[in-house]
Amino acid sequence: MIFMSNPNGIERNLLRPAGIEPLAVMTFLNGDWKTPMTTASRMSGLSLKILRQEARHCRACHLWKNATQTVFGEGPQNAQMMLVGEQPGDKEDLAGKPFVGPAGLMLDRALEEAGIDRRKVYVTNAVKHFKFVQRGKIRLHQKPNTAEIKACRQWYERELAAIKPALVVAMGATAAQCVFNKITPINKNRGRLIDLDDGIKALVTVHPSYLLRQPDADAKALEYARFVDDFRIAAAALRKSARAA
Numbered sequence: 603m604i605f606m607s608n609p610n611g612i613e614r615n616l617l618r619p620a621g622i623e624p625l626a627v628m629t630f631l632n633g634d635w636k637t638p639m640t641t642a643s644r645m646s647g648l649s650l651k652i653l654r655q656e657a658r659h660c661r662a663c664h665l666w667k668n669a670t671q672t673v674f675g676e677g678p679q680n681a682q683m684m685l686v687g688e689q690p691g692d693k694e695d696l697a698g699k700p701f702v703g704p705a706g707l708m709l710d711r712a713l714e715e716a717g718i719d720r721r722k723v724y725v726t727n728a729v730k731h732f733k734f735v736q737r738g739k740i741r742l743h744q745k746p747n748t749a750e751i752k753a754c755r756q757w758y759e760r761e762l763a764a765i766k767p768a769l770v771v772a773m774g775a776t777a778a779q780c781v782f783n784k785i786t787p788i789n790k791n792r793g794r795l796i797d798l799d800d801g802i803k804a805l806v807t808v809h810p811s812y813l814l815r816q817p818d819a820d821a822k823a824l825e826y827a828r829f830v831d832d833f834r835i836a837a838a839a840l841r842k843s844a845r846a847a
């Protein structure tokens with residue numbers, strides 16, 4: 603269960619799963635509901651299994667209403683690399699798994715080319731419910747707004763604390779906003795390691811769906827090569843981190 607409290611001490615239960623202890627108390631600060639536990643070290647020790655159960659019942663923003671289910675992250679709890687995308691797409695929403703659609707296939711291919719085993723990577727999204735507009739039978743993807751990204755960041759923080767990876771890769775603008783907790787331009791920050799709290803490094807790259815949207819084969823090949831290069835930087839950072847451990 604998650605409770606919210608305001609400065610007057612009034613608590614609000616956000617989630618209603620039976621028999622699960624509160625994970626956090628959220629406080630109303632500067633116009634937003636926020637968790638006071640903002641660093642990984644202060645939220646360590648939570649298992650991904652418990653987090654996944656809790657997130658199933660999240661009602662912290664309106665996106666749960668139209669989506670099929672919460673799409674939580676997947677991967678080993680001892681992963682050294684955590685990949686963060688934007689939000690589940692149509693296929694992910696139905697499957698309940700992140701990155702199983704066309705963008706996921708692109709990601710798998712790039713990871714393999716960079717020498718990274720996806721089975722050892724934890725993959726998640728900044729926003730855990732599918733945001734879309736219905737157009738006939740088609741559900742058209744909608745970009746999450748800042749309020750939705752902020753509301754959902756609590757789950758990223760908890761995943762980060764549970765996994766304690768050496769490296770977080772933010773794929774796309776929404777993921778970068780989540781990881782750095784502020785709007786972070788991709789091109790200006792791409793391809794270099796950036797320090798987060800607790801000795802964790804971050805790397806910014808594009809979202810794999812950006813590659814799918816390229817207008818022609820040449821542009822697609824160029825952007826794909828840059829994407830793989832970013833993951834080569836990530837792989838080198840992981841090797842360095844493993845040697846230092």
Ligand code: SF4
Pocket residue numbers: 657660661662663664665666672729730731753754755757
């Ligand atoms: S999108 Fe995130 S914050 Fe909003 S209801 Fe879903 S899990 Fe909760």
